[in-house]
Amino acid sequence: MKAAAFDYLRPAGLGEALALLATHKDDCKILAGGQSLVPAMNFRLARPAILIDINDLDELDYLRADADQLKIGALTRHAAFHRPVVEGPLGTLLAKVVRHIAHYPIRQRGTFAGSLSHADPASEWCLVATTLRAEMVAKSARGERVIAASDFFHGTFTTALEPDEILAEIRLPLMTPDWRVGFYEFSRRAGDFALGMAVAATRVEDGTIREARLAVGGVADRAIRLGLLEDQLVGKPASLAIIDAIAREARGMIEPNGDIHASPEYRRDLIAASVKRALTEALA
């Protein structure tokens, strides 16, 4: 249970890190929090020849809110979200979700951007990014590009990032105070991987749903935005009937995989329950 030998590089600035990435590409891995990468290295499931440790890049450790976006720098740790980082529904949602990410000591090291780059199907932050249509800012020595969440996640542990790119910043849209948010996750024990989870956000005016966001995670190779159901919610009265109807629909929309943890049938039930609970919270 020891990592295989690797060459350890510790750049002092982003420019230096990008130059190293451009040189070493597939031979190297970026080390940020290391809470997924290092276990994989200890198991020797991952054997990168070179690690580029970006923990000295203070320029990537930031949270900034402008008029309509929260900008999350690549070195922002999960623990930064224990308390709301912005006023309003977005800060509330992030503080709610972060409690479900692994455990307290893991959250002190692991990073938001690291979770997205790792793209575990059961990642809470990947689900949030998908639900809220985040924008990912990828940087390389070649320049910078912005990738929509819908284009970013390609599948289990696979993203749109090129070998010489770093996910430098994530932009989440701020939500006005009239949005309500809901999150529900089911796992066997505190801190375990999600067997099923859902994020819902709604904006209701005079009892009628005007805008909706809904996605589920932990049940496929990536988080899945339920766009069809978002459309069905809009224009409907906020009621128990609509919550039940949407949860039923969601159950039939996904073909989850079965594994040692849960059968496809059980996961479909979890999708319905998660959607129902997240939506109930968002429409309360």
Next chain:
Amino acid sequence: MPDKRDVTLAVNGKTYAVSIEPRRSLANVLRDDCGLTGTHLGCEHGVCGACTVLVNDKPVRSCLMFGVQAEGKTVRTVEGLADGETLHPLQQAFWENHGLQCGFCTPGFLMLAAGALQENPDMSDDDIKDVLSSNLCRCTGYQNIVKAVRLAAREMRARARA
């Protein structure tokens, strides 16, 4: 020969100059190179929490950090908890409340609780349980660990007020 790095670590207020391979975990470096064997290694992939130490006052898994990464940071291990012969309130409370049996997980639990109480001295019972859910103990059934942390927190608050 593997490429070794000369690294200076600050652990429990002392300086350790070590020559280590980058692949060695902080836990291994603490145990084998610094001789601080109070930090225990259980699962070596971040699940059990036995190796929890404080790095810059935050509880972290020392099996999921490489020793070279700790350069320039302050590390605190279970050896740095007691004040000479006087046990830390957490150690005292674990002893008095049967918060340990075999003792293998104890250093991790102590450092976890020490770090969490440093961030929030007023943790509710739910907070305490949530934090402690990160570490595994196969002897005590956890209830006495929760109780020990709760009573130690009370004692630490009382001393802070005094």
